[in-house]
Amino acid sequence: MDLNSKIRVIDGFPKEGISFKDITTLLQDKEALKYTIDKISEHLKDKNIDIVVGPEARGFLFGTPVAYAIGAGFVPVRKKGKLPGDTISVEYALEYGTDILEIHKDAIQPGQRVAIVDDLLATGGTIAAVAKLVEQVGGEVVSLDFVIELTELNGISKLENYDVLSLVKYDI
Amino acid sequence: MDLNSKIRVIDGFPKEGISFKDITTLLQDKEALKYTIDKISEHLKDKNIDIVVGPEARGFLFGTPVAYAIGAGFVPVRKKGKLPGDTISVEYALEYGTDILEIHKDAIQPGQRVAIVDDLLATGGTIAAVAKLVEQVGGEVVSLDFVIELTELNGISKLENYDVLSLVKYDI
Numbered sequence: 001m002d003l004n005s006k007i008r009v010i011d012g013f014p015k016e017g018i019s020f021k022d023i024t025t026l027l028q029d030k031e032a033l034k035y036t037i038d039k040i041s042e043h044l045k046d047k048n049i050d051i052v053v054g055p056e057a058r059g060f061l062f063g064t065p066v067a068y069a070i071g072a073g074f075v076p077v078r079k080k081g082k083l084p085g086d087t088i089s090v091e092y093a094l095e096y097g098t099d100i101l102e103i104h105k106d107a108i109q110p111g112q113r114v115a116i117v118d119d120l121l122a123t124g125g126t127i128a129a130v131a132k133l134v135e136q137v138g139g140e141v142v143s144l145d146f147v148i149e150l151t152e153l154n155g156i157s158k159l160e161n162y163d164v165l166s167l168v169k170y171d172i
Numbered sequence: 173m174d175l176n177s178k179i180r181v182i183d184g185f186p187k188e189g190i191s192f193k194d195i196t197t198l199l200q201d202k203e204a205l206k207y208t209i210d211k212i213s214e215h216l217k218d219k220n221i222d223i224v225v226g227p228e229a230r231g232f233l234f235g236t237p238v239a240y241a242i243g244a245g246f247v248p249v250r251k252k253g254k255l256p257g258d259t260i261s262v263e264y265a266l267e268y269g270t271d272i273l274e275i276h277k278d279a280i281q282p283g284q285r286v287a288i289v290d291d292l293l294a295t296g297g298t299i300a301a302v303a304k305l306v307e308q309v310g311g312e313v314v315s316l317d318f319v320i321e322l323t324e325l326n327g328i329s330k331l332e333n334y335d336v337l338s339l340v341k342y343d344i
Contacts, residue, residue, distance in 0.1 A: 008256075010257060013256040020256050022256045024255065024256075024279065027236070027239075027245060027246045027248070028245040028247050028279055028280075029245055030239070030243055030245040033239060034243065037240050056229055057228055057250075057254075060229060060232040060233050060236070061232050061246070061248065062236070064199070064205075064233050064236055064237045065237040067199075067202070067205060067237070068209050068237040068240065069237075071202055072202050073201055073202040073205055074199045074200065074233070075199065075200050082229075084182040084185040084192045084194045084196075085180065085182060085194060107196065107200055
């Protein structure tokens with residue numbers, strides 16, 4: 001399937017100069033949604049994944065169906081203050097300023113094998129922060145799986161130690 | 173499966189006097205996640221659902237795996253300003269003040285059959301707003317499916333015209 005054609009590009013969102021990759025057109029197309037989840041699941045086959053982790057909010061959209069499809073559990077990583085239990089947090093750099101992500105301390109058992117799933121690999125800052133959280137609670141990050149990669153931003157250079165899959169690559 | 177035992181109750185979150193139902197403990201348990209998605213999917217069987225709609229952010233966690241499992245598309249309903257394309261919006265009442273939800277205008281084709289999936293039925297205000305958005309873009313709301321219902325809040329009274337499933341009921 002030409003997954004690229006299922007993604008809508010919207011120039012100027014969320015601000016001037018950005019060419020936003022809109023995955024809602026992919027999600028609403030039942031064949032494209034099934035194809036996307038099946039391709040990621042195929043990449044995770046034989047990796048004995050216990051837990052899929054996805055960051056809020058678009059990581060939830062792909063992470064939970066992948067967890068269901070491969071028979072794993074799902075653990076959300078959320079913005080500060082959203083998770084009700086005891087958490088650990090990580091601060092990471094954005095284009096301007098910083099942000100904080102959290103994971104429940106007891107969400108992952110030491111030694112569990114983890115795949116991190118998100119919609120987009122851009123600079124890699126968010127995913128490197130998510131991987132750090134998973135490792136701090138004792139999980140082993142086995143795979144990183146993205147629907148889209150913006151290759152020009154070279155996020156992959158931050159993720160050298162991991163097995164990375166991205167289904168659609170854009171060079172802008 | 174005793175799904176009730178998979179949900180963690182945290183008193184005092186997000187504020188004093190609230191007994192928060194934490195579904196992350198259910199999600200991280202692979203058998204409980206599978207059971208939850210399969211039960212909702214079973215309720216939607218023979219309803220010819222084209223699209224599953226889920227509100228941000230916890231509705232994403234259950235809505236997309238259900239869409240995948242039943243072979244439907246998924247359409248997100250998001251807070252104001254998050255969706256990149258042309259949207260319609262609805263304002264609805266919260267305990268204090270109001271909030272705004274949006275859906276892409278072209279997300280649902282007229283006559284498509286829709287199931288709305290969310291983690292929690294409380295007062296029913298959010299879900300009534302989501303149903304209104306779906307109907308305004310031409311969708312037919314066929315089913316409302318929740319993991320948890322807080323029966324004391326009587327949200328079901330706002331949803332009289334719909335086929336409603338909730339898997340776990342709390343009377344507090």
